[in-house]
Amino acid sequence: MRISKPCWLVMGMLCLVLWPAVIAALGDWRIGQAQEQLKAVGFDPGPIDGINGPRTEAALMRWAARRRLLGGDYTAHQITAMFMADCARTMAGTSPPPAAMPQFPLYIR
Secondary structure, three states: OOOOOOOHHHHHHHHHHHHHHHHHHOOOHHHHHHHHHHHHHOOOOOOOOOOOHHHHHHHHHHHHHHOOHHHHHHHHHHHHHHHHHHHHHHHHOOOOOOOOOOOOOOOOO
C-alpha cells in the first residue's frame, strides 16, 4: 500500500506534464474543421491534419484579406474564430443575404 500512493502521484504528475504535448501532437479537431472549410471555399490550407501550420495560417490570412479584416488589430486566433463563426452561419443558413444590386434602367428615353 505504501508504494502505490507514490506511484499514483508520480503517474499523475507525469500525465500533467505530458498532456499538452500529447494534445499538440494529435492536432486540434477544430483546426481540422477550419482546414476543411477553407478548402471548401477555395483557399488551400495544405493537408487536413488538424495542425495550425504556415499553410493554414496563410489560407486564413487570404480569407481575412478578402473579407477586409487585415486592417484591424485581430490576432490569428480571432481570425480563426471569425472564420469558424462565418462557416457556422453559412451552414445554418443564417448568413446575411448578399447586397442587392443597384437597379439601372434598361434604356434611357
